Amino acid sequence: MLPLDNIKVLDLTRVLAGPWCTMTLGDLGAEVWKIEHPRGGDDTRAWRPPEIGSESTYFLCTNRNKRSVAIDLKTADGQALVRELAGKADVLVENMRLGALDRLGLGWNDLHRLNPRLIYCSLSGYGRFSPRAADPGYDAVIQAESGLMSITGAAEGEPMKHGVAITDIVCGMNASQAILAALLMRTRTNEGQFIDIALLDGALALLTNVGSGYLNTGAVPARYGNSHPTVVPYGIFEAADGGFVLGCGNDRQFRATCISVLGRPEIADDVRFRRNQDRHANREVLIPLLTELFAAASAQHWVGLLMAADVPAAVIRSVPQALDAPEARARGLIQTMQHPGVGPVSVVASPLRLENLPASPLPPPLLGEHTRNVLQNVLGRTEPEIQRLLASGVLYES
Structure with missing residues (x-):
């Protein structure tokens, strides 16, 4: 038995923050339906090099334990399918531009009426209720605007961003924590809720002791390079x-x-x-x-x-050296999976260590790899219906 057994997640996210959140839920046992556009899919499928065979290693790092269902949301049939999946889901996670899903009849108000128990988590750059709600959110921009860049880098050098997209990753972590809390709350209320997670919010929280120091003393933080602003040496x-x-x-x-x-x-x-x-x-x-x-x-x-x-x-x-270190190997932090397209692929394992988590996760999926399976087994669609939707371009399967 896994922590999120029987929890169904409808994943309408792409790139990093949202996929990190839904991968975490998948790691904990949820069944994740990753909805991708039939032509191209998640943006990161095309982010290469580096790549292994035809697969982007960027996509591989954040999409294990998911089922790819390729549906064109711009079509009425596609919208109807996703709406039906939302009716059967426990959680929906999305990071679309403001208003995009509302225009498709897939916004919070529409789906809450359809499925009152649905937990609807929305990720964005600045929050859905913000003067900048319509602005796109990009990690480097958020690092700049949050002050993180101003405290990173050599004391006499230029501001620097983190070596990975840290505000995206933290946003995904915050979203998964909030969803887990909402699932717990639902056991008491039998009601879902709307969750509003912003990259900027998480980035400002990352200021931690530096932010606290400024707020309470007024002293403007400086850059210390690899040194600590408080602890010496x-x-x-x-x-x-x-x-x-x-x-x-x-x-x-x-x-x-x-x-x-x-x-x-x-x-x-x-x-x-x-x-x-x-x-x-x-x-x-x-x-x-x-x-x-x-x-x-x-x-x-x-x-x-x-x-x-x-x-x-x-x-x-x-x-x-870090990935091949004895302690990393001893902890099982490198997992190798059999990818359906390119054979063995390796990823860094989930850092969440609970009893009975699966030792062999599902590999990151091919685009549309599970389209037929999910439509048949979850929605009960017949073969003729699926063939019609495939022929019209509403669906795609690998």
Whole structure:
């Protein structure tokens, strides 16, 4: 038995935030019907390189545990099919432009009347109830507008975005959490609800301690590169053969670094460095001092000593090294599935670790791979009906 057994999800999303949400629900056992346009499907199917065979690796990363149903929503027949699926669904997730689904008779008000128990989750850049509700949301733009870029990058360099589309991913995570809460609420009320999740909301929440610091002190946050705005020393240090990360999260760890690792107790006892607030005030003195000392030996040498002293530290890995690390393999974080089009494909597994989650998830689907199956088994459509809709272009199957 899986956590979301018997939960049906109608997925009207594309690209990243929405698909991340629905993949999470699929990972937890929900049956996800991914509705795609018959010509091309999800935008990310065409986002390559990189690719394996004819499949975009971008699409592969966020669409496991789904069934692809290719329906043209611009047709009356297509709208009727999706409306019928909504009547049988527990959850609908969409990230269309404002008003697009309302014009098709698939908006919240229409479907709530049809299925009062439906949980309708809408993802957008700025929220459905916002002065900018009609504006599209793109991760890089949201990173810029939320302040995240302004605090990312070298102190004297230009603002930088995160290496992955972090606001999209967090939006998908927020949406899946909200949906799970709404499903729990429905057990008490027997009613669905409308959920409004915005990229901007999640991005501002990501400011966390930096946002709290500004709101309560008025101090404008600065960029610290790989250093921490509050905790010192915390960041990258250059050893004789390259960089490593040191994170002294408290005064005990700093003393251990100075005494057990560097053999310099006088640094730990220096009044300028005893407490974190002292080290923060004197970081321009402390960091060059530590940098000079760490340059005397290899990164692995220092990391070994720091870990032995119970101080967080790590050699900086490349992506290949991280994905092939012993702890990643031991945790089963790389899953290989048999894709119907290209054979074995590998993805990073779900980080959610609950008992009885499937060890072998469904591979990301081909476009329209499950069109016939879902129409027959969920909607009870006959073969002649399906053939008519395929011939007219309303449907597509691979």
